[in-house]
Amino acid sequence: MPVRDFVDGKGRTRYCVEFEARGHRVFRRLPPGAKKGQATALEARLRHQLIDQAVVGVRPDPPLVKAIDEWLEEEVKGRKSEAETRSKAGVVKAAVDGLRVSEILGAVKLVGARVRGEGRPAPATVNRRRCILKAVARFAFDKGWLAENVSRKIKLLPGEVARQRVVTAREIERLIRHAEGFEAKAFIAFGAYACLRQGEVMALQPPDVRGAITVREAKTGSPRVVPIVPQLRPYLKAVPFRAHVRTLYAAFEAARDAAGLDGLVYHDLRRSGATILINSGEVTLEVVRKILGHKSVVTTLKVYALVLDRTAARAMRRGFKPINIPSGRRARKTKEAVNA
Secondary structure, three states, X not given: OOEEEEEOOOOOEEXXXXXXXXXXXXXXXXXXXXXXXXXXXXXXXXXXXXXXXXHXXXXXXXXXXXXXXXXXXXXXXXOOOHHHHHHHHHHHHHHHOOOEHHHHHHHHHHOOOOOOOOXXXXXXXXXXXXXXXXXXXXXXXXXXXXXXXXXXXXXXXXXXXXXXXXXXXXHHHHHHHHOOOHHHHHHHHHHHHOOOXXXXXXXOOHXXXXXXXXXXXXXXXXXXXXXXXXXXXXXXXXXXXXXXXXXXXXXXXXXXXXXXXXXXXXXXXXXXXXXXXXXXXXXXXXXXXXXXXXXXXXXXXXXXXXXXXXXXXXXXXXHOOOOOOOOHHHHHHHHHHHHO
16 A cells, blocks of 8 residues: 555554655655645655656756755654754755755765864764765655665765773762762663663653663664663662753763763763673673664674673683793703603
8 A cells, every 4th residue: 555554663653655656666754643644645746746757857856955854854753863863964954055966976075074163074974974865865766856866876984983982880980979969870870780872761751660671762662671780779769850861961971071081972881881791701692682772683793892802802811821831940840750
């Protein structure tokens, strides 16, 4: 069926339009709250667009900025990552202002240029912007604005280095001690001792922290259960958090600076907690995967490859302890005794 309903990660019934016409696969996800009649009207409008293009022979070439706005409205609206994606898209729009959709490949170099107020962007930053262009290129092809899906021609930069910033258990304790206020301390504790993402912490409700932590607002859309460790128990009463996330993050940054942990971001608490578990040598990678909520152990391996390498090296050193071989006269006596 070209119009169908589905249930999103928050349990809401939504509608999408999906069909193929004249060699184009068209897929549009309507925002939360849209009705079936609106989805049907969208399907009709999209079909007419394809027919008009085929009959008249003129392919629309809207401004690239407008295409990005439509992509945000039709494809991104309602996602958990909407605010972050819109922020990144704002930088891309400023870089490509004045270009048309047909010039999207020419925009690839522009999004890698310096933005006012920042230094040379890192490969990871440039790649996030290029990913937006790739998504918009696919969207433009589905719309019939491009004769070819050029998203595959938009390549990501090599040399993107994954962040490996972690802190020790003692540094986590020091960070919590320097935090001002009970909620700020709890905000840090949930990130480190439960390995939760910032959004997952802020979405917690009292029923979610009884016996174990039930994470309902997970990034993957699938709920998970995380055991409660003794270090976290004093902070369970902070749920639900009353302060705004910006207030709590500012308190985290103040504690970070006071504790001398420059460069630490909140997500590093989650990485640090997982690293502590892996380094203990008592927790399997599959258990760490479940705690973190990764869909595949491959993701866990990719993120913590360096940690696992170091843990394996320590295990090898413990397993193969060096043998104390005597030297000099003592060694000769030992050799004679062996040969006797």
